[in-house]
Structure formats: structure tokens, C-alpha cells
Amino acid sequence: MKRNIFLFICWSLGVLLALSACNDSDGGNTIYIPNAGALVKVNFYIEDEPYVETFTVKVTADHYPDLNPEGSPVDATVYLEADPEKVAEYNVAKGTDYPVLPADAYVVAPSTVIKAGQIESAPITITINSKGNMEPFIEYLLPVSIVSAEGLATDHCCQTVYFLFRGAVDASNMELLDRSGWTVLAASSEEPKEGDWGNSGLKEACIDGTINTFWSTAWEQSHPQPPHWITFDLGQSTSIQGFAIQARKEGADGPKVIVLEVSDDGQSWINVGEFKDIPVTGEYRSFLPQTVTGRFVKLTITAVNGGPHVTVSEFNLF
Template sequence: MKKLLKLASLALLGLSLFTGCKKNEAPYEELTDAKDGASVYIARFTGNEQKLSIFPYQDEARTFEFGASFGALGLPKNNISVKYAVDDKAFDSLNVQRGKMGLTAYRKFPAEAYQISTLNSTISSGKTTSDLIKVSYFSRLFDPAFDYLLPISIVSADGYKIGTNKTIFLVAPKLSETPASKTGWTVSADSEELVGEGSVNGKATAALDGNIDTYWHSKWQGGELPFPHWLTIDMKQDIYVTRVELAARQNASTGFSRFNIEASNDGSTWISLGTGLIMDPANKAFQSFPVTPGYRRYLKITMTAGATSVTKSTHLAEINVYRY
């Protein structure tokens, strides 16, 4: 009998301790309308700009979502209405900081490039996060040469303190060009000098081998062929081309002086990317030629005039293609 009473006492003690623990946790779960020590802030705040995905371009809108969070001892007893606004003051302040660091100022999001689903959200009773705000944006409508900023701040929260992390900074970053890998590419030419320039030079493939000291040469043995001369590159897949670089032959200055660039996606139908472009055959550095950007598979370089009026054959050391 004494043993049973002892077991019952231990069980009651355990229940009492368990209940006591539950009571100690209760303040974090209790509903409260007290505003002291409570705040509302951006849920996805990181302290840094949120960089949006811009490339590859697409016709459909991309989206970014965020909301508000509630911080306090306990949970909100009533719904909290949170209001937001595009924050021009934060935009100006951040640009002042960038200026001090020698950085280019952000541009504002173009009005036609984005939509905000709503500037109101609700943290429901008993919850710690709000429903989400959706920012839709159209990547094609941002100039890839510039950085854009859209700051959105909490401006009111039903009388609750707004936390210092009240603003989300959405950035549409400028795009950086990178040289496209030439692995697997093929090249053809109107003619090649397969004998007179040695075992490597003279062939069209020398214009894509990554070596500026090798070169393609149009045929000259057995009689020079006149201008125009051309090289056609098959990149084997569509690449978003932004710029073409050409390097003249390093040990001669008798190349071409004018040329055209064309592009195709099927190898049959061509569009012009540049006409009457000027090449300096005496300049041994890479010479850069921005083109109308777009997805291209084939590029054609048509050389139309030589370094002198009597020049017939021509040559080229290397071709680089830049992309996003």
C-alpha cells in the first residue's frame, strides 16, 4: 500500500512539473495586444540589396515576394494591418552612400518595368508573419548597362513600432559581358592558304584557336583571290551575343580595313549586325565591335576592302565573341 502511494505521489509530482513547464512557455504563445517591446519589420530583410534575376531574358514577368514579421513576447491578439510605400528617401540616401564610395548611382525602376500586387498586408491574429507582397518585373525593360533600385518600406503597422529593418532594397543589376567559350565551334572561309603559310597558319581554324600569334590567310598561291573575303562561324548553339572582337595578324599590316558582320540562327537567313565597320590592320590589340544584342548561332565576317587599294588577299589572327 505504501508503495502504491509513493508511486501515485511521484506521478502527481511529474504532472505538476510538466504543467509548470507548460505555464513557463505560455507567455510566448499567449495572445496579447500589448505594444511595448513589440515591433513589425520586413520578413526577408538581410541588410543587403536583394538582386533580382534579369538574364536570360524572358517575355513573361518574373516575381519576387516578401512580407512583414511580428516580434514580441507572445502573439498578436488582433489582426495587424501593415502598409508599405516605395521609399524615395531611402533611394536618395543609398545613392549618396554610393557616391561617397565612388560607385555609380542607381537608377529608379522604369514605371513600365514592374508592378506591385498591393501595398497592404495583414499579420493575422495568432500569427507572426503576414501574407506576401508580390513584385512582378519584366527583365527586358531594364537597360543592361545600368543598375536599378526599388526600395519598399513599411510606413505603418496599426500603431506598433516599426523595426529598423523596415526596408527591402530590390536591385535589377547591370549585366556583365563574358567571353564565350569557343570549344566545339567550327569555322569556314571563302578560301584558305593551306600550303604557303606553314602547317598551322593559313587555315580558317587558326582564327578560333585562342592563339593571337596564329592566323587565317585567304588563298594566294596560284593566284590571289580578290575581295570580298569571309569567315563563317558556327557556335553550335544560340548564344546571346553582345560584342565581337577581332585581332589583326601580329607580324603584318596588310590585312583588311573594312568589313561587315552578319548573324543567323539557321545558317541560311542572315541579318546585318554592322556594315562598313573599320578595322585597323596596324593595331595589334583586340579591336572591339558592339553589335545589336540577341541570340545568334552563326556569325559571318565579310571583309570588303584591303589595307591598300591594291591588296587582294587578307588575313586575321583571332575572333572573340562576348555574351551575357
């Protein structure tokens, strides 16, 4: 009997100790980064002015981020810094190969404050100076870590967040290529009759620098259906990031869906992208899925806004 009472007392004490250990309000407070350990993707345009990304740190019961948060008992200053050495570690762990964001491309605010009674800090800024420091469309990794704090403890958990920065370029700001060395090699058809009204209609009109003339597929003697195509010799091997295309200025019979191909010899073609829903009027620009290099370009129109024949006033690359 006495043994049973003793065992019951021991069991009761064990339960009380376990409950006490699980009570998060008994511990102190700790500072952590929401989304710590996660990959935070940030997309922006590469421009003359810096891009600014912000994030915050938080305070919560020790070891229990976001569980029953209580305000900081004091003003707490938190110190942070970029941690580029963690990039290699991240790549190994995740099987990735992200490059480190170049040191000249960023400035991380060195500190922030969590005011007494608050659970979240003032915003921390990462200023990205991308112009001249980042290649467009490349994803760069930048880990940022808490290094210390005054007023509250930090914990080994949830101390680093991984930002993946990707800068893009607005296609409308891209400089078009010089076409003086280009030759239009062939087209699926053309319409000389358009020349009676000053529109040309010939294949060369789509690179003559004026929207008042255009290449038109045949319509007087025949009415070929899409797909329509035209090929260009750029004169030399050229790096191509994107294209610009425009129908006749009135917007009639413009391309709706196009396919671009490139070649080094004009014989073997590589499909570099299909582009849909091209607007009826105005110039349309788009980047390719990735930069390609080639001397010859083939433009194929597989669907037309109207039709069946198509008009292209201007075609260019960048």
C-alpha cells in the first residue's frame, strides 16, 4: 500500500514537472526572424534608382515563435548583417547553385529596435543597387542573420533568412539592334499589289524603319492560310534577349501568335519561344525565356488578328 502511494506521488510530481517544462510563459523572451530558413523570392526592375526590400524581426516566448506572443518588456536593439558565407552551405543542403549577391549590390541596415510592449520591430531595409552590379534575370542569394541584441536574448533557432533577388529589365527600355547589316532572306509569300498605295507589301518593308510600309502576305492572286513565315540574316552572330513587332499602323491583320527560331547556319533551327495574344495595334515587345545567340532568325506567325493574311510593319530584336 505504502509503495503504491509512493509511486502515485512520484507520478504526480513527474506530471507537474512536465507541465511546468511545457509552459512557454515560464521562459524568457527571444528574438527571431519570421520566415527564417525559408527562401524569400524578390523580383524587381533594374533601374537607376535603388530597390528597397524590407523585413522585420519579432519577439516571442522562448523557443516558441508566434505562440502566445507577448510584447517586449524593454526597448530591444537588434543587430543584423548579411551572411554571404552561408550561400555555399545552402546550395549544398538544397542542391542548388545560386551565386552570392555581389557585395557592391546591397546595403543591409545594421540594426533595428523592438519597442517595449511591441512584438515586432521597425522595418529593416535591404537597399539593392542593381544597376551595373547585377545581371538581369539571374537569381542571387543573400542570407541575412541576427548577430546580437541588447535588452533581449537571441536564440540559435530562426536567426537567418534567405533572400533570392532577381532583377529584370523593362522591355520597353531596351535598345533595339542596329538593322543596317540585316538582310531579309525569304518569306512564305508577299503582296506587291500593296505597293500601288505606297505600302510596299514586300518582305523588306518590315525592317525599313517606318510604320507607313509593311510586309503583307499574298492576297491578290491567292490567300495562303497561317502559318506565315519570314527569315532574316543578321549579318553576324548576335546575342538576342528579346524582340519587338508591330502590325500596320491601322492595326489590321497583325500577328496574334508567333514563334521565333534562331540558327547559326540558316539550316538547322532552334525554337526559342512561342508568344501569344500579341495586341492588334502598337508595338509589342517581349523578352525571350533566355538569351540566345545566332546569326539567322525565323519569324513564324501561327495565328492572325483578322486574316488570313498578315501584315508586319516593323520587326526588330534587342
